[in-house]
Amino acid sequence: GAVVSQHPSRVICKSGTSVKIECRSLDFQATTMFWYRQFPKQSLMLMATSNEGSKATYEQGVEKDKFLINHASLTLSTLTVTSAHPEDSSFYICSFLQGKNTEAFFGQGTRLTVV
């Protein structure tokens, strides 16, 4: 199947700093990209959706100025957590769609710990 590379897999940062998480689709072009977050013992929660040629659409309750999503190209998406706070500690995972009604491919996920 298609491969999505996400890194870093783990990151520890200090409060107030910014962290960038990168996701690349290695062998296909993605028309739609999703970013999810998972808190311990909870579901993966959709944070935002990014479609080709348009800005990201954020889910209710997700601060767009805090979680900056850059859909740089059809193969690259980045999530930057700005002014990180311990409450942002979570598991972040990206997902790409090659086209509408196609299978979603996921990155390996990033475990962020803010100290």
Add this chain to the structure above:
Amino acid sequence: GDSVTQMEGPVTLSEEAFLTINCTYTATGYPSLFWYVQYPGEGLQLLLKATKADDKGSNKGFEATYRKETTSFHLEKGSVQVSDSAVYFCALSDGAGNMLTFGGGTRLMVKP
């Protein structure tokens, strides 16, 4: 809104035991249902899916049947192996933008 509920883990089984991981959902309309698996250090991978009522998805010995009357999509395997140890996620898609709604995940640990 849509939601997915699956049994909490971890589920610990001996090799060759029978596996059931329960999953129920609430959704408007007729969603597609999925099971994803995440092996240690890897991304989520699609395990199986069903797109309409009474469909059975199957892959690698795993099966799940789309039960509209009970709004369930339980995952089963007749004989688990150590290599099946992973986290399993039940999910649904209502088709709108292909957004997936996930359950909380169930960790399966299979001991030799």
